[in-house]
Amino acid sequence: MKSLNYFFLAALLAVLLSVGSVVNAQHAGDLLVGRTQQGKLRIAGFEVTQTIVPLLPVSGLLRGWTDTDPGFDRVIDADPGRNLYPLSPGAQIWLEIVVVDPAFRVIDNSLQPLQQPGQRTLLGNDTLHTHVTWHINSADPRFDPDKCVWEATFLLRDLGMTRYAVSDPFTMRFTNVTLHEADGDFDQDGDVDWRDFAFFVDCLAGVGGPPNPEETCALKCEITFDFDGDDDVDLEDGAPFQMAFTGD
DSSP states (O other): HHHHHHHHHHHHHHHHHHHOOOOSSSSSSSEEEETTTSEEEEESOOTTTOEEEEEEEOSSSSEEEEEEEEEEEEOOOBBGTTTTBBBOOOOOOEEEEEEEEEEEEEEEEEEEOOSSSEEEEEEESSTTTEEEEEETTTTTTTTTTTOOOEEEEEEEEEEEOOOOOOOOOHHHHHHSSOOOOSSSSSSSSOOOHHHHHHHEEEEEEOOOOOOOOSSOOHHHHHHHHHHOOOOOOOOHHHHHHHHOOOOO
């Protein structure tokens, strides 16, 4: 039984490494972990409120979509203008789940899956730089095939000697939809035809209105039909859609 468990863990580790490598250099897209002057943990760098992270399809021991980016890195230089400072020696920073959508989980570097509020994993100390695995799990019985954006809310907690105050909760969003420039080809079959027109009508929300389609998710509407990039699908997008229309 021990040898079987060892084989499973080794195989799972190979899968995780195949979808993204952990590197020591700083990434511009990583979440930077620092503190305020008042001694409260803070996230910076990654635009948490504006970014939807696309995950890549995976098969084998893991099913669904996964990636190891963005990772977590430490703040190196003090930035008083943003009240952001490096961690001091003695810090021990943990990532803790506050709320998480069904069928989404985090797999840490010890291969522990985290998918319940209150679960946490150690990110590191004042020199932390690590990448967890973000996973939309299509093998989960709660997986909704009509869903295309999964959310998870986290906080940072210091259990080391520095005992910094807990960070504000921050929510990250992940998708299994391939992000691309608007092209009108909703079903991605290589043409823009009457079937795509039907989806355009379904996605049409009007000025300032987020799409609320019946047959798909708002994100897929926007990446396909929001030609002018104003975060809605309205009549202004109709002309470029008509220009892309092939009728095939």
